[in-house]
Amino acid sequence: MKALCWEGKHHIAVKHVHDPHILNPHDAIIKVTSSAICGSDLHLYNGVIPTMEKGDIMGHETMGIVVETGPLVRDVKVGDRIVIPFDIGCGHCQHCEDQEFSACDNTNPNFMIPEKLYGYSGSGLFGYSHMYGGYAGGQAEYIRVPFVDTNHLLVPESLTDDQVLFLSDIFPTGYMAAENCHIKRGDTVAVWGAGPVGLLAMKSAFLLGAGRVIAIDHIKTRLDKARSFGCETINFEEDDAITDQLRFLTGGRGPDSCIDAVGLEAHGHTVLNAIDTVKQKVKIGTDRPDALRQAIQACKKAGTVSIPGVYGGFLDKFPFGAAFGKGLTLKMGQTHTQRYMKPLLERIEKGEIDPSFVISHRIRIDDGPEAYKQFNENKDDFTKVVLKFH
Amino acid sequence: MDTSYIPSSQSRQTPGVPQLDREHGYFASATVTNSLEDIVAFCKDQENVEKVLKDIPAKVENFLGLKLETDASEKDGHRIIWKNSGKNPGKLIFLLSPAMNKGTVITAEAVFDKIHFREDGPSTLMNIFLKRMKQLMETGEIATTKGQPSGREEISQHKH
Numbered sequence: 001m002k003a004l005c006w007e008g009k010h011h012i013a014v015k016h017v018h019d020p021h022i023l024n025p026h027d028a029i030i031k032v033t034s035s036a037i038c039g040s041d042l043h044l045y046n047g048v049i050p051t052m053e054k055g056d057i058m059g060h061e062t063m064g065i066v067v068e069t070g071p072l073v074r075d076v077k078v079g080d081r082i083v084i085p086f087d088i089g090c091g092h093c094q095h096c097e098d099q100e101f102s103a104c105d106n107t108n109p110n111f112m113i114p115e116k117l118y119g120y121s122g123s124g125l126f127g128y129s130h131m132y133g134g135y136a137g138g139q140a141e142y143i144r145v146p147f148v149d150t151n152h153l154l155v156p157e158s159l160t161d162d163q164v165l166f167l168s169d170i171f172p173t174g175y176m177a178a179e180n181c182h183i184k185r186g187d188t189v190a191v192w193g194a195g196p197v198g199l200l201a202m203k204s205a206f207l208l209g210a211g212r213v214i215a216i217d218h219i220k221t222r223l224d225k226a227r228s229f230g231c232e233t234i235n236f237e238e239d240d241a242i243t244d245q246l247r248f249l250t251g252g253r254g255p256d257s258c259i260d261a262v263g264l265e266a267h268g269h270t271v272l273n274a275i276d277t278v279k280q281k282v283k284i285g286t287d288r289p290d291a292l293r294q295a296i297q298a299c300k301k302a303g304t305v306s307i308p309g310v311y312g313g314f315l316d317k318f319p320f321g322a323a324f325g326k327g328l329t330l331k332m333g334q335t336h337t338q339r340y341m342k343p344l345l346e347r348i349e350k351g352e353i354d355p356s357f358v359i360s361h362r363i364r365i366d367d368g369p370e371a372y373k374q375f376n377e378n379k380d381d382f383t384k385v386v387l388k389f390h
Numbered sequence: 391m392d393t394s395y396i397p398s399s400q401s402r403q404t405p406g407v408p409q410l411d412r413e414h415g416y417f418a419s420a421t422v423t424n425s426l427e428d429i430v431a432f433c434k435d436q437e438n439v440e441k442v443l444k445d446i447p448a449k450v451e452n453f454l455g456l457k458l459e460t461d462a463s464e465k466d467g468h469r470i471i472w473k474n475s476g477k478n479p480g481k482l483i484f485l486l487s488p489a490m491n492k493g494t495v496i497t498a499e500a501v502f503d504k505i506h507f508r509e510d511g512p513s514t515l516m517n518i519f520l521k522r523m524k525q526l527m528e529t530g531e532i533a534t535t536k537g538q539p540s541g542r543e544e545i546s547q548h549k550h
Contacts, residue, residue, distance in 0.1 A: 015544045018539040024532075026531060057540060109532075
């Protein structure tokens, strides 16, 4: 089969590789129909997430048709059309029983690596480094799905791939980010990053009762998209005094909650971000947390900072004093996707939201390497790229 | 706070259990959702120990050839011993006690006259061993990516 493989920093290649097969009794093999490139895939592309190996198959936003099942699979059959969550739950451990699927105890075969780095290991993830299990991803014609009974959402034929594909990651991720804000009716929510996760966090914030949502980014087309469904916007390249702007816009209080949908590769012209960038380039620093610094600084007293953006290592000049001094609540982590898939599917079926509005490009796998390059350099207004198969 | 579920150093020294010896004993613990009875049944199946050891990232020679010796009810829970009486004699002892909310805490202790590890430290290896045992107990399989496709094994043409 054809697959998009990580060959090194800034190098993705289409390769002919072996088809996957059943390795464990709860596995299924899926013929992929659609698979997206996520903003977090660009962290891999840029080489800032450790433990990638040359030849790893990319992709964690995937859906398709079941073509084979292992002998102990009960809830999925050949021919079913399913969306696959990016995090892999076993369905049996205490965390899975508590609906904390991305904290699953049993699906990361390389649990020793995160245990050394983080103390404990989360679940395995598709296509997201060996630290997260080294599972082959879904930017390929076929994918093996472990514990498929836990890791699938059956989707009705009445909905297109584009409408349901993002239930695999970015819609639940944006929704959980908004849910973590504990929004009260009429609240003001500020969101750093108007990429796909940020845009879906903004939409979700409105769905959960926010009165105002303020989008912060530097890409005009993304801010236009946010404005199209009622957000106010701040372009930080036109005005970098974001905290002052937010204070002014919120009557001197600050936003009730702030969402960092940027993660470890923040852009911007602040002195601290310039220092972070140099440190990251010469490998004496890991993360560029400038969006998070701003979110903590801007958030109102006793407010909440929610962090769906990915972080991997150690954060320098982290304003913990401000977080403590204002009594902030910090909520973060990989999404427990399976918890949200069904209720969010129902919102799509009811017509409350159509996540496909984030798609900017639909391509074939052979165009994948160029799409990564363009997406990373933000050429041609790339917002969300979907690979189409079969 | 009820601490009776926590295996204390005293409970490790229950009559019949070898006394803790820091020179030769190594420990790890895990909480599993399985009942105590399920674990006893699991541990009685020699196939399971072989599955746990298969493809383990680090090997310990002492663990090879472990056989179930006995299980017995103790005042503070169950005790199961896997014994190796071959080239590197010693024991792997599992103490089972109810977890606070649900499931069972397994405390594993390796006691060998001389322990032979090929890689990693003994504590790391005990942890790996117990985590794989937990995976197999809770899910019926051990997570793996061995045998999956990758660009490291590119082929000249694709089938589909």
